[in-house]
Amino acid sequence: MKAIQSVEQEGQLVTITYADGQLNLQVVTPQIVRVQHGPWQPGHSYAIAGDKVQAAPYQVDRGSQEVVVTTAALKVVADAEGFVDLFDAAGTPLVQDFRGPRHALARDLSKAQADLAAAEGHDLAQVEAANANLVVKVLHEHEHLYGLGDKAGFMDKRGYEYDMWNTDNPVPQLENRTRLYKTVPFMIGLNDGHAYGLFFDSTERSHFDLGKESSDYFYYTSAIGTVDYYLIAGAGIPGVLEAYTYLTGRTPLPQKWTLGYQQSRWSYGTEAQVNYIADKMREYRLPCDVIHLDIDYMDGYRVFTVDHNHFPHFASQLSDLAKKGIKIVTIIDPGVKEDPGYHVYDEGVAQGLFAKNTDGSVYVNAVWPGAAVYPDFGRAKVRDWWANNVKFLTDNGVAGVWNDMNEPASFKGEIPDDIVFSDGDQPSTHATMHNVYGHNMSQATYDGLREQTGKRPFVISRAVYAGSQKYATVWTGDNHSLWVHLQWSVPLLCNLGLSGFAFAGTDIGGFGSDTTPELLTRWIEAAIFSPLLRNHSAIGTRAQEPWRFGEKTLGTYRKFLELRYHLIDYLYDLFEAGTRTGLPVMRPLAVHYPQDERAATINDEFLVGADLLAAPVLTPNTAERLVYLPAGEWCDFWTGKAYAGGRSYVIAAPLDALPLFARVGAILPWRPLTQYVDVATETTLGFKCFGNTGTYSHYQDDGESFAYETGAYNRYAVTVQNGAAKVTLTHQGYAKPYQTITVAVADGAVQTLTYDAATGSYRA
Structure with missing residues (x-):
């Protein structure tokens, strides 16, 4: 055993000295702890702008065989061997160092065979070289792994390997492509409904094996540098994302157009x-x-x-x-x-x-x-x-x-x-x-x-x-104009959101x-919420x-562009909320249904915010598809038909249709149709309530400037109770509130409310 020789605290930094080295645990926030081996090196980060270390309360307990660092949100345990484990505040293990031997993949390949295959042009996997920076973590039987940016393949990255080296390669992407255009060495693990994040803030070439070598563990390695990474705990995937984007920054509010x-x-x-x-x-x-x-x-x-x-x-x-x-x-x-x-x-x-x-x-x-x-x-x-x-x-x-x-x-x-x-x-x-x-x-x-x-x-x-x-x-x-690339667009965009x-x-x-008329049609349907x-x-x-493809394709394309423009204010609201939470617009089902094992690996459905579920058709010659609806009550966006969650349904999906479902109780903005976004002319906004009771918070500003940062925005509370609608301005800093607001409820009734400038309120 290494034996712990000393434990020292300085500000947010805990330094553990062993007989053969040093381990540093820096409490960045109650949700984030930085782990670094060797002499402490704060270093410069391109990902992290400014000093994100908070003066967060924490406690250090030293036992005979371990050091425990506890915050309000997590517990990090470093043992006498230098292994590091992360637990949540309740003591549930989130991610732990792997303590057993690694097992090389059995490839049955001699050097002579490898040379011969390479001469014919086969790109064979190479044996991993010795690396200075190696982190190996336990992989649980039902654990799911997400993130890493734009890596090819499916939603759950478990069982695959990826390289962090930005690469321009126009050859059609397949699931064995280990690197694409982006380096985002951040991943989210989800095990039995509990989520954690790992962020390796290294710009050098690095490698992730997420259970390909062995189903017992996953690992990160880089030939340059030392072990230096962040452990992140949070309340589910949303909590992890909130902490990670606090650290690395959030997508700013875009111009509305x-x-x-x-x-x-x-x-x-x-x-x-x-x-x-x-x-x-x-x-x-x-x-x-x-x-x-x-x-x-x-x-x-x-x-x-x-x-x-x-x-x-x-x-x-x-x-x-x-x-x-x-x-x-x-x-x-x-x-x-x-x-x-x-x-x-x-x-x-x-x-x-x-x-x-x-x-x-x-x-x-x-x-x-x-x-x-x-x-x-x-x-x-x-x-x-x-x-x-x-x-x-x-x-x-x-x-x-x-x-x-x-x-x-x-x-x-x-x-x-x-x-x-x-x-x-x-x-x-x-x-x-x-x-x-x-x-x-x-x-x-x-x-x-x-x-x-x-x-x-x-x-x-x-x-x-x-x-x-x-x-x-x-x-x-x-x-490429390939059906497989349409299919992968959903997990690619969802994992970028989780990154x-x-x-x-x-x-x-x-x-x-x-492309073909059918492929283009299905692509605009699948992409309409990207x-x-x-x-x-x-x-x-x-x-x-x-x-270019005739009236049928043109008409369907127009139909979905019009849907997009009707719902732009919903997307804009999600962006504004994301500046505070880090949550993306497009979300895998696991974000809001972490205990649902079926939701954890779905590749062909996604959530838009928390209130819409899209299940696009991603295969040719398909007129119906199986749609899984997670727990809760849902209704068909187009017809209002009710569905109980936790089940799968066969849904008709002819070429001009996108299976789309709203959570019962959801209220969504529904703007008048325009041919382009012009905020200066926005005097009327509608809302649709999917049911007869619901609440919604809507955000409005000038759509282009930074004036919102100093309070130049309006916020509206929209409520429907037993079919009766009410709109309240809860913050008014933007000089152009809507003059008219309409609210449609499930039975088809539409209520119109008019702005009273004298009182700053809306009246029926």
């Missing part, structure tokens, strides 16, 4: 083509707020330029489109064309802003413009310079920025690990800074947009790190390959704007 429909393609490459898309959206009465411009709007793919041959009236065109309710979001890649005389390149070289070779010369690889160099975003000076360049876009009327290729992607082989990137003011390496490259680029873009517009920035990023949710929305990258990324979406219809609602497709693929 960003919740509208967004149409994109690689590329709408001319002024005429963009105008055509905008006109068709309005002609076909397809609600739409945004058109995206991919790389072809630029001059030779040079960032912060416009090809004036193809867009001769860029600023005036964007102004004209804005008058029609269409905003433009433009793509920007980090790769700066190596081109003397091009001002962005020249400035960067003159000021030493690009990543370097070990000999001090500027590192050159290639992306879309050909030979290209990489801004060294780890330095504040570089981020400020990049933010200032964003002004070129905002001056032209661009409403948001879409950061792509920021893993960073490179066409001439992977960037070598020893290329010099900066970690703050200190030189570092690509190996250390790779996974936060997109994170730092997103922060720079966010800061530029906020400074230049005074509005809530709309930044989309493909590559991120834990905590990037403070700066960017995300999408799942280059998917802190409440604002996420997929490329509707699929980015690569060719926070980022964007149809995007690749160059050379079949055009997939909804009018």
Whole structure:
């Protein structure tokens, strides 16, 4: 045994000294304890902004064989061997160190066989090398594991392995793909209804094995660094998410128009083509707020330029489109064309802003413009310079920025690990800074947009790190027009939500390959509640704007866009609540039904908030499907038919239908239909009560500025009691309350309430 030699306390830090090392337990909050081996190193975190350590009361008890640290929410036990276990306040074990031997996977593979298979092109799993940083935890028989960002596959990650290394690989994703575009080394465990979180705040390449090697344990490992991670306890998954997003930041309240429909393609490459898309959206009465411009709007793919041959009236065109309710979001890649005389390149070289070779010369690889160099975003000076360049876009009327290729992607082989990137003011390496490259680029873009517009920035990023949710929305990258990618869109988006990324979406219809009318229809149905609602497709693929497939597809597409616009205020309310709770819009059933084993592994249903359950059809040639409804009373959103929870039902689902259920007692905002979001014209709002009794809290502000942070918002309490509706303004700081509010109850009766400015109240 190691034997505990001493236990010392200093502020929130407990240091346990053993004969052969040191263990540090830092009480960050009553729900969070940081675990670190070796001499205490507070360190710098890209995920955690500011000092999140609270002066939380805690107690330390030393026994002969263990040290126990207790807070109001948890208990951490460190034994004489240095093993660490987490319990909740009631003493229920949440996650414990594994104390037995590991068992290597039996692969029956000799070195000669492996070499032969590799020569034919097979990518065989490699034997794990020795690692300095290894954490092994007990895996219980019925434990479920979630999170880790955008990893391919199903909702429950148990039994799979994943790598943390942001990777641009356009080959269709399969469940054996261990890495995609994002590094979020945060996971949630759920065992017998009890939840915990583990966050490994390391930017280096790392690996999770979630029970693939053995069903007895799961582990995290990294070749660089030491054991350093956070234990998180909470009241179920919501409590864990609240604590984790306190630590790493929450998705900020977006501008309201960003919740509208967004149409994109690689590329709408001319002024005429963009105008055509905008006109068709309005002609076909397809609600739409945004058109995206991919790389072809630029001059030779040079960032912060416009090809004036193809867009001769860029600023005036964007102004004209804005008058029609269409905003433009433009793509920007980090790769700066190596081109003397091009001002962005020249400035960067003159000021030493690009990543370097070990000999001090500027590192050159290639992306879309050909030979290209990489801004060294780890330095504040570089981020400020990049933010200032964003002004070129905002001056032209661009409403948001879409950061792509920021893993960073490179066409001439992977960037070598020893290329010099900066970690703050200190030189570092690509190996250390790779996974936060997109994170730092997103922060720079966010800061530029906020400074230049005074509005809530709309930044989309493909590559991120834990905590990037403070700066960017995300999408799942280059998917394909494949049914399996539609099926995985649900667990991908739900797990991103459980990783802190409440604002996420997929490329509707699929980015690569060719979609079909049926696949596109089912995709818009499945995606209609995804926070980022964007149809995007690749160059050379079949055009997939909804009018390309005939009237039946167009009509169904319009039907679900109209549903989205009716419910935008519900989504906006969920975003506002998420700024306080960390809960996402799209949620796996396990979030609210942790004791339900059937809910824990469902891949083809999800909750929208706590009050809506969507069960989209995700397979071809399917006209009905089995829907599981968790405990409680539910009703069909479309017909009002009642269903008892805790059972499965066969539900008819023809091609134009989305099985959708509301919790009985739910009240949902139901805004008048518009073709785009225009907060200035919002004078009327409706509510639907699913039943004759319910309560709801609704939030209203100007939809774009930061004035809400100083109280410029309204909050409404909507109650229905035995069919009678009442609306009360509980906080009024926004000068434009609704003039009229309608409330529809289950029997179809609609009550209208009118605002009385003299009393600040609503009367029937």
